[in-house]
Amino acid sequence: MHAAILLFPGTNRERDMARALEVAGAPAPVFVWHRETTLPAGLDLVILPGGFSYGDYLRSGAMAARSPILEAVRRFADQGGMVLGVCNGFQILTEAGLLPGALMRNRDLRFICRCVGLRVERTDTPFTTRYAAGAVLSVPVAHHDGNYTADDDTLARLEGEGRVAFRYCDAAGVVSDATNPNGSRGNIAGIVSENRRVLGMMPHPENLVEPALGGIDGRPLFESLLEALP
Numbered sequence: 321m322h323a324a325i326l327l328f329p330g331t332n333r334e335r336d337m338a339r340a341l342e343v344a345g346a347p348a349p350v351f352v353w354h355r356e357t358t359l360p361a362g363l364d365l366v367i368l369p370g371g372f373s374y375g376d377y378l379r380s381g382a383m384a385a386r387s388p389i390l391e392a393v394r395r396f397a398d399q400g401g402m403v404l405g406v407c408n409g410f411q412i413l414t415e416a417g418l419l420p421g422a423l424m425r426n427r428d429l430r431f432i433c434r435c436v437g438l439r440v441e442r443t444d445t446p447f448t449t450r451y452a453a454g455a456v457l458s459v460p461v462a463h464h465d466g467n468y469t470a471d472d473d474t475l476a477r478l479e480g481e482g483r484v485a486f487r488y489c490d491a492a493g494v495v496s497d498a499t500n501p502n503g504s505r506g507n508i509a510g511i512v513s514e515n516r517r518v519l520g521m522m523p524h525p526e527n528l529v530e531p532a533l534g535g536i537d538g539r540p541l542f543e544s545l546l547e548a549l550p
């Protein structure tokens with residue numbers, strides 16, 4: 321697997337991502353600065369990590385989405401390349417139009433930093449094959465703009481096409497308003513693109529890949545990637 325991790329001014333989870341790939345047994349990724357206009361040849365995965373690109377000015381991810389490297393990422397995705405965006409990475413992907421919808425301010429207008437319940441909705445994406453269908457995970461979130469929204473048609477399409485990869489739930493896997501940390505429509509925590517090769521999610525699987533971090537619920541995501549991209 322040849323992965324690149326993109327860097328924007330204010331990105332802060334790039335090392336966590338690199339460590340998660342290492343723990344899963346993947347080769348070391350390359351880091352690519354946002355002002356580059358091309359991606360290295362032979363890549364099969366581009367990762368947009370979390371952080372506070374451009375200090376979240378304007379809207380989270382809005383300025384990063386206009387970086388030169390995003391044009392290259394768009395071409396890469398158009399050709400079937402795999403892209404993973406976590407937290408600020410998810411925000412950048414929606415702002416760039418690579419995934420539908422938008423991440424708005426959390427319902428309670430507060431920054432949330434804690435573990436949340438997460439239900440695996442789909443195992444038929446290259447990011448989730450190593451999870452059991454319906455598995456309930458506990459994964460950290462750290463965001464103030466994680467409130468996923470989309471218009472009714474888009475939402476119906478995402479649901480109808482089975483593109484909701486993860487939903488917020490409680491420890492028993494129950495999905496309800498009470499188990500929704502940020503107000504996301506349909507408790508949506510992560511979605512995939514039409515071809516299922518672009519995943520955006522707000523929780524941080526890269527921060528839960530070894531027992532010293534408090535658990536390993538995030539590890540299967542990276543193992544799934546390694547299986548898809550041997």
Ligand SMILES: NC(=O)CC[C@H](N)C(=O)O
Nearest residue numbers: 370371407408463464465
């Ligand atoms: N951890 C992150 O990537 C944070 C994302 C974004 N800056 C927010 O607070 O919503």
